[in-house]
Amino acid sequence: EVQLVESGGALVQPGGSLRLSCEASGFTFSSYSMHWVRQAPGKGLEWVSYTSSSASSKLYADPVKGRFTISRDNAKNSLFLEMKSLRDGDTAMYYCARDRRSSSGWSVSYDAFDMWGQGTMVTVSS
Amino acid sequence: DIVMTQSPDSLAVSLGERATINCRSSQSVLYRPDNKNYLAWYQQRPGQPPKLLIYWASTRESGVPDRFRGSGSGTDFTLIISSLQAEDVAVYYCQQYHTTSWTFGQGTRVEIK
Numbered sequence: 001e002v003q004l005v006e007s008g009g010a011l012v013q014p015g016g017s018l019r020l021s022c023e024a025s026g027f028t029f030s031s032y033s034m035h036w037v038r039q040a041p042g043k044g045l046e047w048v049s050y051t052s053s054s055a056s057s058k059l060y061a062d063p064v065k066g067r068f069t070i071s072r073d074n075a076k077n078s079l080f081l082e083m084k085s086l087r088d089g090d091t092a093m094y095y096c097a098r099d100r101r102s103s104s105g106w107s108v109s110y111d112a113f114d115m116w117g118q119g120t121m122v123t124v125s126s
Numbered sequence: 127d128i129v130m131t132q133s134p135d136s137l138a139v140s141l142g143e144r145a146t147i148n149c150r151s152s153q154s155v156l157y158r159p160d161n162k163n164y165l166a167w168y169q170q171r172p173g174q175p176p177k178l179l180i181y182w183a184s185t186r187e188s189g190v191p192d193r194f195r196g197s198g199s200g201t202d203f204t205l206i207i208s209s210l211q212a213e214d215v216a217v218y219y220c221q222q223y224h225t226t227s228w229t230f231g232q233g234t235r236v237e238i239k
Contacts, residue, residue, distance in 0.1 A: 050226065110164055116176055
């Protein structure tokens with residue numbers, strides 16, 4: 001079955017750290033660029049971070065730049081988001097999402113997101 | 127960043143009737159070299175992750191019913207649900223992928239009247 005499964009969400013204090021994981025199955029993970037997208041409770045969707053299929057290109061939304069780090073392990077079909085200096089405003093459901101088309105990985109791809117995980121909840125609160 | 131603005135924020139439509147959602151981008155998402163609009167539509171049912179409905183502004187994703195139709199070009203886009211079904215109750219988002227900010231509209235909630 002083609003799917004993405006996130007894990008690692010938790011309740012964490014402001015200033016704390018967390019590492020999210022996204023395990024892919026059913027497709028050639030190493031051929032696809034991947035994203036993290038978050039959704040605060042009752043709010044809309046916000047793109048967080050991008051990695052190309054080879055991890056040669058990585059991008060971040062301004063609110064998380066310098067605090068979050070995206071990475072991937074293509075041998076283990078896994079995507080990660082390392083989150084540091086967490087703030088109240090980071091409270092959200094975090095989804096991993098896949099680009100619709102496979103790509104070479106050597107440049108940024110521009111595509112819609114055709115597969116999403118169920119999400120993992122991150123709550124930042126004292 | 128490109129700002130995506132949807133209208134209305136919510137709408138209530140009777141079963142079998144048409145629902146129309148608009149999306150406007152703060153700058154064109156038409157990429158001249160390939161003449162494609164880098165605009166997608168997603169459906170998010172309650173408690174579920176988003177689901178891709180439409181890409182390139184008007185191409186339906188595989189398996190999406192043909193009552194969903196996307197149109198528009200440049201900065202103005204529309205998603206039409208031609209005959210609303212009960213399972214279409216959801217929040218709908220437009221998204222631009224023309225720039226590396228992949229911004230979403232604020233969402234439009236569709237309910238049954």
